[in-house]
Amino acid sequence: MLQATPQEDKTRDDGQKKASLDAWVTHYQSYAAKGQNASYIPALEHINSSQLGICIAEPNGTIIHSGDWEVPFTLQSISKVISFMAACLGCGISYVLERVDVEPTGDAFNSITRLEMHKPGKPFNPMINAGAITVSSLLPGKSPQQKLEVLYSLIEKLIGKRPTINEEVFQSEWKTAHRNRALAHYLKETGFLESEVEEALEVYLKQCSIEVNTKDIALIGLVLALDGYHPIRKEQILPKEIARLTKALMLTCGMYNASGKFAAFVGVPAKSGVSGGIMALAPSSTRRVLPLQGEFGIGIYGPAIDEYGNSLAGGMLLQQIAQEWDLNIF
Ligand code: DON
Numbered sequence: 001m002l003q004a005t006p007q008e009d010k011t012r013d014d015g016q017k018k019a020s021l022d023a024w025v026t027h028y029q030s031y032a033a034k035g036q037n038a039s040y041i042p043a044l045e046h047i048n049s050s051q052l053g054i055c056i057a058e059p060n061g062t063i064i065h066s067g068d069w070e071v072p073f074t075l076q077s078i079s080k081v082i083s084f085m086a087a088c089l090g091c092g093i094s095y096v097l098e099r100v101d102v103e104p105t106g107d108a109f110n111s112i113t114r115l116e117m118h119k120p121g122k123p124f125n126p127m128i129n130a131g132a133i134t135v136s137s138l139l140p141g142k143s144p145q146q147k148l149e150v151l152y153s154l155i156e157k158l159i160g161k162r163p164t165i166n167e168e169v170f171q172s173e174w175k176t177a178h179r180n181r182a183l184a185h186y187l188k189e190t191g192f193l194e195s196e197v198e199e200a201l202e203v204y205l206k207q208c209s210i211e212v213n214t215k216d217i218a219l220i221g222l223v224l225a226l227d228g229y230h231p232i233r234k235e236q237i238l239p240k241e242i243a244r245l246t247k248a249l250m251l252t253c254g255m256y257n258a259s260g261k262f263a264a265f266v267g268v269p270a271k272s273g274v275s276g277g278i279m280a281l282a283p284s285s286t287r288r289v290l291p292l293q294g295e296f297g298i299g300i301y302g303p304a305i306d307e308y309g310n311s312l313a314g315g316m317l318l319q320q321i322a323q324e325w326d327l328n329i330f
Contacts, residue, residue: 076273221297
């Protein structure tokens with residue numbers, strides 16, 4: 001019998017992975033009806049909530065996708081991961097951690113309560129709004145434009161294209177960001193914010209409005225899975241320490257007050273946003289069952305979210321993949 005060539009083996013394996021993703025996307029799409037689009041950002045309310053898409057990025061350049069993988073959506077809270085990495089790159093890890101802690105809260109992402117309860121009001125972690133607004137103010141640069149430029153160039157390095165902002169989503173949030181303004185004023189008063197309130201908010205809300213698709217966030221997940229090494233650029237674009245710290249924060253705080261459940265029942269570092277994106281990653285493991293033993297990044301989009309602010313069908317899809325492909329890091 002003729003032996004299959006390595007290329008034929010790869011094509012068959014990729015076909016099987018794609019067939020599995022297609023079946024799971026079709027199955028979990030029906031669960032989207034149990035969630036709702038984020039309505040507190042008016043521009044997100046009218047998006048088709050039954051969409052579900054996924055993309056997987058592997059170090060050898062293989063991209064496997066399914067469903068609504070190419071639909072653009074705004075980063076929202078997934079941007080907190082990127083601004084944290086950019087701030088650590090620009091000012092150093094210890095400078096950033098003097099201003100924002102690395103402890104999960106168990107509270108909603110926009111909660112205000114702990115800031116005053118725990119003196120001196122240092123935000124608990126960079127994945128809640130208080131921490132993320134603080135981090136945005138730490139980005140190198142004097143003006144919001146300069147700070148955003150630092151973020152855009154890191155994103156450009158990560159995904160290979162210059163990001164653009166969804167102006168409608170930005171305006172929609174800018175006009176309704178009363179709680180974020182309250183958080184920023186409190187942080188300014190306690191000395192954690194390093195720019196003016198309106199400037200920090202402009203950076204924060206513009207970074208939330210950056211448009212991506214599932215392939216873009218799968219690529220960022222892949223670079224994190226590889227401890228900061230970009231396999232397409234063949235370049236270490238983040239120090240290993242920053243990549244590892246970021247992954248620890250994703251695992252402990254990335255899915256808001258569902259992070260514990262997520263770590264327990266899915267078991268991979270992941271970060272969600274209220275527009276329905278989930279950026280996740282799998283490290284390599286030879287103990288894992290096939291089809292994927294190497295590192296890979298995962299991007300998911302499903303705009304209907306649950307009570308915690310995480311994509312409902314997207315979270316279920318990720319749980320299915322983690323179970324079937326044995327991704328749990330524990
Ligand atoms: O600050 C906000 O309200 C949003 N721009 C981002 C929040 C977010 O994505 C929370 N996610 N689950």
